[in-house]
Amino acid sequence: MTLKIIVPVKHVPDATGDRCFADDHTTDRAAVDGLLSELDEYAVEQALRLAESTDDAEVVALTVGPDDAVDALRRALAMGAQRAVHVSDEAVHGSDALATSAILAKAIEHAGYDLIVCGMASTDGAMGVMPALLAERLAVPQVTLLTELALDGGTLTGRREADHATERLLAGLPALVSVTDQSGEARYPTFKGITAARKKPVETLDLDDLGLNGDQLGLAGARTAVRTITAQPPRQAGTLIEDDGEGAERLAAFLAERKFL
Amino acid sequence: MGDVLVLIDHNDGRIRKPSLELLTLARRLGNPAAVVLGGDDPEALAAQAHEYGAATVYVAEAPEFADHLVVPKVDALTQIAREADPAAVLLTSSGAGKEIAARLALRLDGGLITDAVDVRSGDDGPEAVQSVFAGSYAVVSAVVHGTAVIAVKANAVTPEPAPTAGRTEQVTVEFSALATSVKVVSRTPRASAGRPDLAEAAIVVSGGRGVGGQEGFAVVEELADALGAAVGASRAAVDAGWYPHSQQVGQTGRQVSPQLYVAAGISGAIQHRAGMQTSKTVVAVNKDAEAPIFGLADYGVVGDLFDVLPKLSEYARAD
Numbered sequence: 201m202t203l204k205i206i207v208p209v210k211h212v213p214d215a216t217g218d219r220c221f222a223d224d225h226t227t228d229r230a231a232v233d234g235l236l237s238e239l240d241e242y243a244v245e246q247a248l249r250l251a252e253s254t255d256d257a258e259v260v261a262l263t264v265g266p267d268d269a270v271d272a273l274r275r276a277l278a279m280g281a282q283r284a285v286h287v288s289d290e291a292v293h294g295s296d297a298l299a300t301s302a303i304l305a306k307a308i309e310h311a312g313y314d315l316i317v318c319g320m321a322s323t324d325g326a327m328g329v330m331p332a333l334l335a336e337r338l339a340v341p342q343v344t345l346l347t348e349l350a351l352d353g354g355t356l357t358g359r360r361e362a363d364h365a366t367e368r369l370l371a372g373l374p375a376l377v378s379v380t381d382q383s384g385e386a387r388y389p390t391f392k393g394i395t396a397a398r399k400k401p402v403e404t405l406d407l408d409d410l411g412l413n414g415d416q417l418g419l420a421g422a423r424t425a426v427r428t429i430t431a432q433p434p435r436q437a438g439t440l441i442e443d444d445g446e447g448a449e450r451l452a453a454f455l456a457e458r459k460f461l
Numbered sequence: 462m463g464d465v466l467v468l469i470d471h472n473d474g475r476i477r478k479p480s481l482e483l484l485t486l487a488r489r490l491g492n493p494a495a496v497v498l499g500g501d502d503p504e505a506l507a508a509q510a511h512e513y514g515a516a517t518v519y520v521a522e523a524p525e526f527a528d529h530l531v532v533p534k535v536d537a538l539t540q541i542a543r544e545a546d547p548a549a550v551l552l553t554s555s556g557a558g559k560e561i562a563a564r565l566a567l568r569l570d571g572g573l574i575t576d577a578v579d580v581r582s583g584d585d586g587p588e589a590v591q592s593v594f595a596g597s598y599a600v601v602s603a604v605v606h607g608t609a610v611i612a613v614k615a616n617a618v619t620p621e622p623a624p625t626a627g628r629t630e631q632v633t634v635e636f637s638a639l640a641t642s643v644k645v646v647s648r649t650p651r652a653s654a655g656r657p658d659l660a661e662a663a664i665v666v667s668g669g670r671g672v673g674g675q676e677g678f679a680v681v682e683e684l685a686d687a688l689g690a691a692v693g694a695s696r697a698a699v700d701a702g703w704y705p706h707s708q709q710v711g712q713t714g715r716q717v718s719p720q721l722y723v724a725a726g727i728s729g730a731i732q733h734r735a736g737m738q739t740s741k742t743v744v745a746v747n748k749d750a751e752a753p754i755f756g757l758a759d760y761g762v763v764g765d766l767f768d769v770l771p772k773l774s775e776y777a778r779a780d
C-alpha cells in the first residue's frame with residue numbers, strides 16, 4: 201500500500217520586499233515577488249524524509265492560491281515531491297483562514313491521504329492556525345509544532361516544543377502534523393531536480409471540481425472584516441553613539457532617565 | 462453586556478500573567494468569565510480570577526486536559542460557550558492558544574482573529590488590532606459573523622485587579638471521540654534558570670551571533686540578572702547551539718513586547734524584528750554602525766558588546 205503524504209504549501213510575498221495591501225484590504229500579491237513560504241520547505245523536507253524511509257510512498261504538494269502560486273508547487277516538486285495539486289479560482293480571493301481551510305480540506309480528500317505535513321505558519325499571514333483547522337475539518341489527530349517526527353508502521357511519534365515544556369506525542373494514522381524550522385534543514389533543489397520538476401504532473405482544480413460553492417468563500421463569505429489599515433510610521437532611530445570608552449556610562453544614563461536603572 | 466469567556470493559562474496554581482491581561486481586556490467588552498481547565502488547585506485559580514474581575518469561573522477537572530493535545534480543551538470551551546453564548550472568547554496567542562482558538566471558531570461557526578495586540582469595543586461588537594508585515598501596518602478588524610474568538614498577544618495591557626464576588630460553576634465535559642487521539646507520552650517542563658519567563662518579562666536582554674559562542678552568553682546573562690531580565694537569543698545564536706531554542710526571539714521563536722529590549726550582537730533581520738519590535742524601548746549594542754537594528758533602537762551604542770555589557774552590568778548593580 202502506498203503511503204500517501206500531502207504537503208499543503210503556501211505561495212507568499214517575499215518578506216524582504218515591501219509587502220502591502222491592495223485596495224480591497226487583501227494582501228497585495230502582485231506588488232512583491234512570491235515564493236514558497238520558507239517555513240513550508242521544512243514540511244516538504246520532512247515529508248520527503250519519511251517517504252524515503254518507507255518502501256512505497258508518494259509526496260503530493262498542494263496549494264490554494266492564484267496562478268502564480270504554481271511556482272511554490274514547482275519548488276516543492278524540484279525538492280522531490282512526485283506530483284502537485286493547485287486549487288485556483290477567482291472566488292477564492294479574499295477567503296479568510298476558516299474558508300481557506302474548507303477548500304484545502306476538500307482538496308486533501310480529493311487527493312487522498314494517510315498523512316498531512318504542514319508548515320508551522322505561513323510567513324505572510326503567520327497565523328499558524330491552518331493545521332489545527334484542517335485537523336478539525338478532516339477529523340484526524342492533530343500532532344503539531346513538531347521539532348522531531350518519526351513514523352513506525354501506522355504509529356506516529358513526535359516532539360513538540362510547547363511554550364513552557366517539551367512534549368512527546370503519539371498518534372495513529374491517518375493524521376496531520378506540522379513541523380517547525382527546528383525539524384531539520386530543508387534540502388536545496390538540485391539542477392536535476394529542477395529539470396525533472398518541469399515534467400511532473402500538476403493537477404489544476406477550481407471550486408466546482410471540489411463541489412464547493414463560492415458563497416461561503418472569498419471576501420463576501422469572510423467571518424472577519426477589516427475596518428481600517430494604517431501604515432505605521434517605521435520606528436524612529438533614536439540616539440546613536442560611538443563607544444569611546446564611555447558608551448556603557450552614557451547608555452546607563454539613558455536607562456536611568458527612562459527609569460530602568 | 463454579555464459574558465466574555467477567557468481561557469485561563471495556569472501553572473502551579475497561579476494564573477499566568479498573559480491570562481490576567483486577558484481578564485483585564487475582557488472588561489472592555491463585557492463581563493469577564495474565566496474558564497479553568499485542569500490544574501492542581503482550581504480553587505486558588507478561581508479566587509485569583511475573581512480578584513481580576515471574573516464574576517463567573519467555569520471549572521472543569523479531567524485527566525484528558527493534561528494527557529492529550531488541544532482537543533479536550535476545545536471540547537470544554539465549545540460546551541461552555543454554547544451554554545453561555547458569550548460576546549467573545551479571548552485566549553492567549555501562543556502556539557497552543559491559537560490552535561484551540563481556531564478549532565473553537567470553526568465549531569462555533571464564528572470568526573477568528575489571532576495575534577491581536579489590542580482589543581476594544583467597536584460599534585458592532587469587539588474589534589481587534591493586529592500589527593502585520595513586521596509592524597509596518599496596524600490592522601483593525603471585527604468579527605462580522607458569529608462569536609468572536611480572539612487570540613491576544615502577551616503584554617497588550619497591564620493586568621489590573623478588579624475584585625468581584627463571584628461564583629464557580631463545575632462543568633462536566635463530554636469529550637469528543639477525537640479528544641484522546643493524540644497522547645502526550647511525556648511532558649518535561651523547561652528549567653527556568655531562576656529568570657523571568659520571556660513572554661512575561663518587563664526587560665529582555667538578547668544575544669546574537671556577535672556573542673561569538675556559548676561562553677559569550679555569560680555577559681548577556683550577567684546583564685540580564687543585573688536588570689532582573691529574561692534572556693533571549695537570535696536564531697543565529699540558537700542554530701549555532703549557543704543558547705536553547707526556547708529562548709529564541711522572532712518569527713519562529715517567542716514574540717516579546719517588554720518595556721525594555723536590549724539587543725547585543727544582533728543585526729536586526731526582519732524575522733528577528735518580528736519578535737521584538739513592539740517593545741516599548743529598544744537598546745542595541747553592535748560593532749557595525751550600519752546594522753539594521755540601529756534603525757529601530759531608541760539608543761544605540763556602536764561598540765564591542767564585551768566592553769559595553771560588563772560595564773553596564775556594573776552600573777545596573779550599583780543601583
Ligand SMILES: Cc1cc2nc3c(=O)[nH]c(=O)nc-3n(C[C@H](O)[C@H](O)[C@H](O)COP(=O)(O)OP(=O)(O)OC[C@H]3O[C@@H](n4cnc5c(N)ncnc54)[C@H](O)[C@@H]3O)c2cc1C
Nearest residue numbers: 669670671695696697711712713714726728732733748766
Ligand atoms: C523563515 C525564517 C524564520 C526566521 N526566524 C527567526 C527568528 O525567529 N528569530 C531570529 O532571530 N531570526 C530568525 N531568522 C533568521 C534571520 O533572518 C537572521 O538570520 C538572524 O536573525 C540573524 O541573527 P543575528 O542577528 O544574531 O546574526 P547576524 O545577522 O550575523 O548579526 C550578528 C551581529 O553581531 C554584530 N557583532 C559581531 N561581533 C560583535 C561584538 N563583539 N560586539 C557587538 N556586536 C558584534 C555584527 O556586527 C552583526 O550585526 C529567520 C529566518 C527565516 C528565513
Ligand SMILES: Nc1ncnc2c1ncn2[C@@H]1O[C@H](COP(=O)(O)O)[C@@H](O)[C@H]1O
Nearest residue numbers: 208209264318319321322327328329330
Ligand atoms: N493557501 C494555502 N495553500 C496551501 N497550504 C496552506 C495555505 N495556507 C496555509 N497553508 C498551510 O498551513 C500552514 C500554516 O499556515 P497559516 O495558518 O496560514 O500560518 C502553512 O505552513 C501551510 O502548510
